[in-house]
Amino acid sequence: MDATEKTSIDQTAAEMQVYLDAIEAKRDPDDSEIEAYARMKNRVQADRDALEDRYEREVTKLRDNYQRIRNENDRHDKAIEWKYGQMIAGLVKAKIKDKKLRSYKTLFGTVGYRKSAAKTTRNIRCDNATLLAWAEEHCPQAVVNRTSKVVSKGELPETCEHIWIEDTPATDNFYWKPAKVQEKNNEKQND
Numbered sequence: 001m002d003a004t005e006k007t008s009i010d011q012t013a014a015e016m017q018v019y020l021d022a023i024e025a026k027r028d029p030d031d032s033e034i035e036a037y038a039r040m041k042n043r044v045q046a047d048r049d050a051l052e053d054r055y056e057r058e059v060t061k062l063r064d065n066y067q068r069i070r071n072e073n074d075r076h077d078k079a080i081e082w083k084y085g086q087m088i089a090g091l092v093k094a095k096i097k098d099k100k101l102r103s104y105k106t107l108f109g110t111v112g113y114r115k116s117a118a119k120t121t122r123n124i125r126c127d128n129a130t131l132l133a134w135a136e137e138h139c140p141q142a143v144v145n146r147t148s149k150v151v152s153k154g155e156l157p158e159t160c161e162h163i164w165i166e167d168t169p170a171t172d173n174f175y176w177k178p179a180k181v182q183e184k185n186n187e188k189q190n191d
Helices: 003-026 030-095 128-138 180-190
Strands: 103-106 109-116 119-124 143-145 149-151 163-168 171-178
Touching: 030 103, 030 109, 030 171, 128 143, 128 149
Parallel strands: none
Antiparallel strands: 103 109, 109 171, 119 163, 143 149
């Protein structure tokens, strides 16, 4: 840096100082307290915003981690069911075969069978316009007039060519219900 550049920088710095002194002379003494207040409020708001941002990042991490662990647990559960489910269902069926019981209690929970109810469903083979035309001609009591005309499937006779009836028989569904005793044992061990 040569002498002319140094003189130029010094001259600019001196001019800036004169400018700042002029501003300082015009300031009200209360301005420093107001600025300090505003500066403190800005710092608090910046801390609050940083905390909110960190909170959102942590919640996102937790949510992602929770979902990952939950998916891993679901995969593990499906693997256990695939490997042991049919075998255990057969063993439980053999245990309760000659008894009135439908379940078997173990130390870790109850396994057994629940009977699902039989049900009948009425399925439509055609579009609504065709069904409506048929119902108006053959079965007017099945036509319900709300904001528009619709057909009540329950009112259609079994001889209607546009529906078929599907019967689902009652079935036994295998289930497992965890034991609450196990949870109490875990609580005692943690104490």
